[in-house]
Amino acid sequence: MRRLIEIATERRVTIVMFMVAIVLFGLVSLSRLKLNLLPDISYPTITVRAELTGAAPIEVENLLTKPIEEAVGVIRNVRLVRSVSRSGQSDVTLEFLWGTDMDIAGVDVREKLDILSLPLEASRPLLLRFDPASEPIMRLGLLYKEEAGSAQASPEARLKALRRLAEDRIKNDLEAEEGTAAVKVSGGLEDEIEIRVDQQRLSQLGISIDEVAARIRAENVNLSGGRLEEGTQRFLVRTLNEFQSVGEMRDAIVAYVAERPVYLRDIATVERGYKDREAITRVRGRESVELAIYKEGDANTVQVANRLQRRLESVRSSLPEDMELIEIYDQSRFISSAVNDVRSAAILGGIIAIIVLYGFLSDSRATTITGIAIPVSVIGTFLLMYLNDVSLNIMSLGGIALAVGMLVDNSIVVLENIVRKREQGEGVVESAQKGTSEVASAVVAATLTTIAVFFPMVFITGVAGQLFRDQALTVTFALTFSLIVALTLIPMLASLGVGSRYAGEDKVEPAGWFTRSVAFVVRMFGFVFVGLRWFFWALLWVPSWILQRLYRAVAGVYPALLRWSLNHRAAVLVSATLIFAGTMSLLPRLGTELIPQLSQGEFNVDLRLPPGAPLVETDRAIQAAQRAADGIDAVALDFSVAGTGNRLDANPVDAGDNTGTLSIALQPGAGRGAENATMDAMRAELARLPGVQYEFSRPALMTFASPLQIEISGYDLDGLGRVSRAVVDAMSASDRFADIKTTVERGNPEIQIEFDQERAAKLGLAVRDIANRVVANVRGELATRYTWRDKKIDVLVRSVDTRQSSIEDIRRLIVNPASDRPVTLDAVADIVVSQGPAEIRRVAQERVAIITANLAFGDLGAAALEAGAIINQTPLPEGITAMVSGQSEEMQESFQSMQFALALAVFLVYLVMAAQFESLIHPFVILFTIPLALVGAVLALFLTGTTINIVALIGVIMLAGIVVNNAIVLVDLINQLRAQGHDRFDAIMEAGAARLRPILMTSLTTALGLLPMAIGFGEGAEVRAPMAITVIGGLLVSTFLTLVVIPVVYSIMDRKRWAASDTVPAGQPAR
DSSP states (O other), X not given: OHHHHHHXXXXXXXXXXXXXXXXXXXXXHHHHSOBOSSOOOOOOEEEEEEEOTTOOHHHHIIIIIHHHHXXXXXXXXXXXXEEEEETTEEEEEEEEOTTOOHHHHHHHHHHHHHTOOOOTTSOOOEXXXXXXXXXXXXXXXXXXXXXXXXXXXXXXXXXXXXXXHIIIIIHHHHHTSTTEEEEEXXXXXOEEEEEEEOHHHHHHHTOOHHHHHHHHHHHSOOEEEEEEEETTEEEEEEEOOOOOSHHHHHTOEEEEETTEEEEHHHHXXXXXXEOOOSEEEEETTEEEEEEEEEEOTTSOHHHHHHHHHHHHHHHHHTSOTTEEEEEEEEHHHHHHHHHHHHHHHHXXXXXXXXHHHHHHHOOHXXXXXXXXXXXXXXXXXXXXXXXXXXXXXXXXXXXXXXXXXXXXXXXHHHHHHHHHHHHTTOOHXXXXXXXXXXXXXXXXXXXXXXXXXXXXXXXXXXXXXXXXXXXXXXXXXXXXXXXXXXXXXXXXXXXXXXXXXXXXXXXXXXXXXXHHHXXXXXXXXXXXXXXXXXXXXXXXXXXXXXXXXXXXXXXXXXXXXXXXXXXXXXHHHHHHHHHHHHHHTTHHHHOBOSSOOOOOSEEEEEEEOOTTOOHHHHHHHHHHXXXXXXXXXXXXXXXXXXEOOSOTTXXXXXXXTTEEEEEEEEOTTOOHHHHHHHHHHHHHHHTTSTTOEEEEEOOOSSOSSOXXXXXXXXXXXXXXXXHHHHHHHHHHTSTTEEEXXXXXXXXEEEEXXXXXXXXXXXXXXXXXXXXXXXXXXXXXXXXXXXXXXXXXXXXXXXXXXXXSOOHHXXXXXXXXXXXXXXOBGGGTEEEEEEEEOSEEEEETTEEEEEEEXXXXXXXXXXXXXXXXXXXXXSOOOTTOEEEEETHHHHHHHHHHHHHHHHHHHHHHXXXXXXXXXXXXXXXXXXXXXXXXXXHHHHHHHHHHTOOBOHHHHHHHHHHHHHTHHHHHHHHHHHHHHHHTTOOHHHHHHHHHHHHHHHHHHHHHHHHHHTHHHHHXXXXXXXXXXXXXXXXXXXXXXXXXXXXXXXXXXHHHHOOOOOOOOSSOOTTSOOO
């Protein structure tokens, strides 16, 4: 270590070039770092989706869900299996352990499914991966301007025009942009050619609907007939028979009856219609078409969004005058704002740290030398981030902002010791070398203890471990560079001004013109720096005067306080114990939650109508909520989707015509209060709508589950329904719960066709043929595709208009069109209207009812306790159990892993200190600072009204590594003085006086450097503030108690025998 310091002071140019290289490569790395909102989180879930058309939920459960669950449940690392069985569709979701390689897991799941035997009618199972990165980075709404009159065209024609423009032109333009993966179009009306046949005419002519579809398919085809050579010419032979217009389709011959052609127009109406709608999208209450833009996996969100904005300018200029393209959502704006706020907090924290330095040192040169550690360490961090594939996001930048105040700690200790050596009369180079060598081991130990607390974060399970990995790495990188800077650059800069190293040479030649020119430039810069020095002196005079007075006041009181404490050790220890116990009693009053919700100035309302509700009814309910939002000044934009839509990130579980989402964007600058007021106003409006369940949520970035979930398990569906209703009623009676929803709903309305096999057999009909004919008439058959303007339009053949039909039309379906005597469906089957279960949910291969709720007030921990009390008071039939889950379950798991990580961090800190001091007792003395820091952390959280969450607990883990640094520096000097022959009391008194200034400086620079983060202005502040509040509170209180309690504990526990020495060992401070 000493040799490294000598090289740093002797080979100054080498050190400068090394630092310049780090800065250069760091800046290049910064330009290439990806910019995202959050770290790349790989959510460990896979959904297996299988379909069995026409099957009821109970059949789907038995034929699809159970076999799939049994097959995939044995795959390695599967933590939990959930499933939803609904009409015609099964979704089995596998939750894996965090850290599982999801590519390998996907292969394992596919292997199990390949050997699984499912019904022949079932579709091949699909694998769906949920990934937060699949959320669109931008959403646009294409709609007609408000002033555009409706007299120009019918609403149907207008919606078709919007859809065509979005699909044919805008989609292609945007997908051509670099970094764009896909553009999904939802809403509007999608073109379809509908052939609605007349059953009576078909029956009279003896033609079946299948024959009509097959004939249309055969007519609409272009084929290549090969090649033909004639002389020197070669011809391609092609048959051209595709329909060129809808009129040609009407004139198609579908059959010959009695040697006369039967045209399609004779037996059916052919018209340009539209497909059954999957979604109705609205912007500000007007129907629109949504374009959801997704980026490629490794693309920079902000850069892609900027390129799209430039492309959108040209797209908007080419739109028809009566249309407009509105930006609904742009993820890059929140990312840019959040990143800029973190960057501003880091810069402001650095400036505050430098002001504190100048205030204590009153030396601009020493302040500049120490201040250089911040930019060099931060820029060096960018290099290591690039090499380790860490992106710029609010967590990694939060780590840098967190480290800014700590980056100067090592440099402060080194430089303050160098200054002290100069004050004792030693030379510039000698003081630089000796001052650095004396504290080098303590600085290394302090840095290693801080880094050591971040290593256990790899053992934190759940989303917390994924989130804070980037932050732990950036703090580690920054502290590593700050240590290198403190041991090389700081002593090198401190040794400057000693004069020429070649001054002893006899031969001195006059300086040349180049040397004089360089000297002139340097002299000019010197004048500029002198001017800046006076400018900053005038600017920093007030804070410098305040800090100087503070230090003198503390330095005047501290020796007497320390002397009294050493003489009254029992009183000091009892007081510290009482303070600790009293503070810990505040813990139950703090409240708990998983992760603070990010306030992005927008929120969503998820609505769910009774099963069987048509899309139009869902849209009508959403419009009622929209009207409530229109009267609120804080609302800038509202956007709604009724139905499933066509987005890649559409939830595979909560989908259907009876569901919808309303997104509300607030005016820029609207805070959490405006959000809550808007939610309350909309809740009041939605409460008036009968049968509508609703749930408010902010954009979910970090967790799947609702804040509170209750799982009721059992086999009996009726019993689950009764218990579910009882729990919902009890929760509704409490003011704490809001937006209560249950998965047990009124059954899905069904038209059930029960065949009479005897009647069918007498008529010579097979039940399977009748069923197929019903499907062909009602659902229809895709006969072919019609080419129009380079676009393929589906041609659907059916006899029932599903939008304007009744049950009576189903009863009158002719099931034997080729027979002489037509037979209707009601002659061979009973048609009744009934209800079946809307869906069947299972968790761990057991049927469940899930109740979800938001919190109207209070914290998650208290809500979970109240929900548990409600469950205990609800009588449960035999075979039915209930438990609280959701975020509260994830919170318990995360808190347990945090406790393990904290214990491991403390152990690693002890290992580092034991190796540093070659003692097993002294590290225990220093570890007393950790409970003292907890006192400050709890008080800070209590005074600011902050709940205990995983962000605050990460701050506690960090405190374990930060607060011991001051005690390490203090105990290290006490040991050095003891080694020189001082008795224990004198060594403690002298070390306390000598280390008072660096301890105050390092604590204040770290605490005040974090102050901008703790205040919590700007986007994403909710995630950063609890950590900063915890660290500031713990550090300030532990600093005060460290200066008093640690010397007392040392004097009690130290039993080491020191060999008295009259000589001063090399590198040790002279007395």
